[in-house]
Amino acid sequence: MKRKMYNQDFSTRRRFLGLAGSAAVAGTIPMVTLRPLEATxxxxxxxxxxxxxxxxxxxxxxxxxxxxxxxxxxxxxxxxxxxxxxxxxxxxxxxxxxxxxxxxxxxxxxxxxxxxxxxxxxxxxxxxxxxxxxxxxxxxxxxxxxxxxxxxxxxxxxxxxxx
Missing domain, CATH: 2.60.40.2470 (SoxY domain)
Known part of the structure; x- marks a missing residue:
């Protein structure tokens, strides 16, 4: 039974990461690009x-x-x-x-x-x-x-x- 719970948790995480990655590629999540300031x-x-x-x-x-x-x-x-x-x-x-x-x-x-x-x-x-x-x-x-x-x-x- 523990093994089954582990597999369900793992597949849920995998599904979440897949959806988050797809959303990022599709552009629905804003991407932030950081660049260093110029020192003066x-x-x-x-x-x-x-x-x-x-x-x-x-x-x-x-x-x-x-x-x-x-x-x-x-x-x-x-x-x-x-x-x-x-x-x-x-x-x-x-x-x-x-x-x-x-x-x-x-x-x-x-x-x-x-x-x-x-x-x-x-x-x-x-x-x-x-x-x-x-x-x-x-x-x-x-x-x-x-x-x-x-x-x-x-x-x-x-x-x-x-x-």
Missing amino acids: PEMLASAIRNVVGSATVTTGKVKLDIPPLVENGNAVPMTVSLASPMTPDDHVKSIHVFNEKNPQPNIGNFYLGPACGRAQISTRIRLADSQKVVAIAHLSDGSFWSATADIVVTLAACTEEAS
């Missing part, structure tokens, strides 16, 4: 302003270690660090990473505190094309510091075909 410099500036508000961002203090030339943009290693005592009175509160050619330019937000012991984050990022990467650190005194790197990608991450 204004989108990068807006993403940075969402993090820093109206504060001034000063160049310096932040060390952005990322290869200037990468063969494959699928996994680009990156380290952001600052020399900070990481005490309750003097520490890095957060590190934010942005890139200019992504429709969602805020790559990551990393929140730190005195207990971290060291103001450093390491990760891998995906870059679809040659572009600028910006790292901004928010210190406990309320100041923002940044570093920028231009990266040349010879094989874009988003255009590589699966084998």
